[in-house]
Amino acid sequence: MIDIDALAKPLVDLLNSFGSGVLPAGGPADALRATSAAVDRIHEFGRTSINQVNTAWDGTAADATTAKALRVQTSAATISDTNTEMATVVNQAAAEVEGGQKDLNGILQSFVSTATALGPAIATPPGITAVIGSAIDHINQAVGVVGRVQGELDTHTASMNGLTPPPSTSLASTLASSGIPQQLLSGASGVASSAGSLLSTVMNNPLVTEASKAATPSATTPSPSTQQPDTGSAAPTRDGVEITLPDGSKVEAPNEQAATAVQAALGTVGTPYVWGGNSPGAGLDCSGLTKYAYGEAGVELPRLAAEQGSGATQISAGDLMPGDLAIWDGHVAMVIGNGQFVEAGDPVQISSVRTENSGMDFYGFYRPTT
Template sequence: MIDLSGIAQPLYDLLSSFGSGVVGAGGASDGLRSTSTNLDQIYELGRSGINAVNTAWDGVAVDAATSKALRVQTSSATLSDNGNEMATVVDQAAAYVETGQKELDGIVNSFLTNVSALAPTLGTPVGLTAVVSSAIDHIGQGLGVVGRVQDELSTQTAAIQGLTPAPSSTPLAGTAGGATNAASTLGSNLLSTVASTGSSMLGAMSSSASSALTSSGSPAATGGTAPGNGAPSTESGSSAGSSGTGVKITLPDGSVVEAPNEEAATAVRSAISAVGTPYVWGGNTPGSGIDCSGLTKYAYGEAGVELPRLAQEQHIGNPQVSPGDLMPGDLAVWDGHVAMVVGNGQLVEAGDPVSISSIRTENSGMEFYGFYRPTS
C-alpha cells in the first residue's frame, strides 16, 4: 500500500516552514518609519535654528555655520526619505511571503481534496497512479511558488542595498550616521531572514519529495526546474520616492537634494553644466564665456523662466526666502552679483571660472539683498 502520508509530507513541511509574512507592530518597518519621523523633527529644529541665527547675526562666521548646517539638513532629509522607502520595501517583502503562504495553503488543500476524491480507487493500480501523479503535480506547484518568492525577495534585497548610502568620508552628524546603520540593518536583516527561509524550505521540500516518491516505487518528478541558490542579481534600483512634491537632483558631490519644482531643477542642472566656463563680463555662452547674471539668466531660460539681465534686478519671487528654507534653484542676490543655490549648503556662480562653493551672504562688501525663488 502506498504511503500517502509520506507523499503529502513535503507539502506539509513546506507550509509549516514558509512563514506567514505578517510583520507585527514594532517590527522592522515600524522601526524604520519611526527613525524617519525623528529625523524629520530634527530637520525642522535645524531649519528654525538656521533662521534664528541668521536673524540675530550676519557675517562670514554665520555664513560658514549656515553652510555646514544646511549640509546636515540635506543628510537628515536623505536619511528620512531612505528610511521610509526601506520600510515600504520591507512591507512589500513581507507581503510576498504572505501571498506565497496562502498559495501554498491552497495547494495543500487541493491535494487533500484530490486524495479524498480518489479514495475509492486507492486499492487499484489506476488509483495509486492517479495519487502519485497528483502529488508530483502539487509538489511542482509548490516549488514554483517558492522559486517565485525567492526571485521577488532578491529584487527587494537589491532595493534595500540601493537605498543604503555609501560610507561618507566627512561625517556630518553622528546621530544621522547611526540612523543610517540602524535603518540598513533593520531592513537587510528582515529580508535576509525571509530569503534564507525560502532557500532552506526549498531544500527540505525537494529532499522530502524525493524520499517519499522513491519509497513508493513511483517515478521521480521531472516537470519544472527548481530555482537555483546562486547569488541574486546585483542590479539595484534607485530611490524614486520623495518626502515632498519636489524634484530630486544628484549633485556633483553625490548628495541628493530636492528642488521645489521641475523649473528649478532644470535651472540647477543647466547652471551646473556650465561649471568650468571662464568669466566674461556680459557673456551669455556656457563653455565659452559668461558672467554671473548671464549664468542664472541662461539656466532659468533653459527652464522656460525669464529673468532680468542685471544681477541686482534678479531679486524676483515673493516672499524672500529664509536661509533655513533654501532649496535648489533659489538665487542669492547682491547689489552687483548673483549666484544660484544648488543644495547641500552650496551655490554655483560665475567666478573665473564658473564653480560651486559654500553658501554665503558676504561678497566683496556688496549689499546683500537676500535669497529669492524665481518660481514662487
C-alpha cells in the first residue's frame, strides 16, 4: 500500500518552513513609516524656524545659518522619502512570500486531491505509478515556487541595498534596543537566505537611527510658546521633480519647468562672466544666466535682474525650492536646493544661499513658476 502521507511529507515540510509573509504590527515597515512621519514633522518645524530666523535676523551670520538649515531640510526630506520607499519594499517582499505560501498550499492540496481521486486503484501497479508521478510533478512545482520567490526577494534586497547608505559603527547596538524584530520572513533554503538578506538591509538602515535622534526633544528645541507665527507662505509639496545636484544630494523642484531651468543653469557652471551675456557660448551675466536657463524651460523672464520677480510668487526662505530666484536691485541668483545657488560670478559657480550681496538691496525670493 502506498503511504500518501509519506509522499506528501516533502511538500508539507516545505510549506511549514516557508513562512507566512505576514508582517507583525510594529514591525520594520511600520517602524520605517513612523520614522518618516516623525522626520516630516521635523521638516515642517525646520521650515517655520528658517522663516523666523529670516524675519528676525539679517546679515552674513543669518545667511550662513539659513544655508545650513536648508541643507538639513534636504537631508530630512531624503530620510523621510527613503524610509517610505524602504517600507514599500518590505511590504512588497512580504507579499511575495505570502503569495508563495499560498501557492505551496495549493500545490499540496492538489496532490492530496489527485491521490484521493485514485481511490482503490492506488494499490494497483498503474495507480502506484500515477501517484508517484503526481508526487514528483507536485514537488517540482513547489521547487519552482521556491525559486521564483527567492528571485523576487533577491530583487527586493538589491533595491533595499540601493536605498541604504553604509551603516555607522554604533548602528548594531542602537538597533539591538530599537524594538524592531530580528526576523521578518523565513523560508525554505534560498528563500530564507534571501529574506534574511532583505531584513538585514532593513535593519542596517542608519536613516532610522539618525531620524530617531533628530526626533528626540533637546534642551535647545524651542517650546511651542516661544515660536513665532508662520509667515503664511505655501509649504513645499515634496512631490515635484527630483534632481541630483553635483554634490550628490537629491532635491525636488516644484515642477518640470523649474527642474529644467535648474539643470540648464547647472550646465553653465564654469562659463566666463560677460556683462550683457545671454548664452553659455558667448558668456553670461547674472540675469542673462537665469533668463537663459528659464528660456530652456519655455519660461520668458525679463532681462534685468531687478525685474525678474515681476509676475512671480514671492517665497519665504523656509519654503525655497530648486528654481526659485534670489533677487537684489543689481543681481539675481537661482536656488538649486540643499542650501545652494548657481549664479554668474567669474565664472558661473555654485555658492551658498544668502541675502547679502555687496550692500545691494535684497528684494526677496521669487518663484517664476507655480
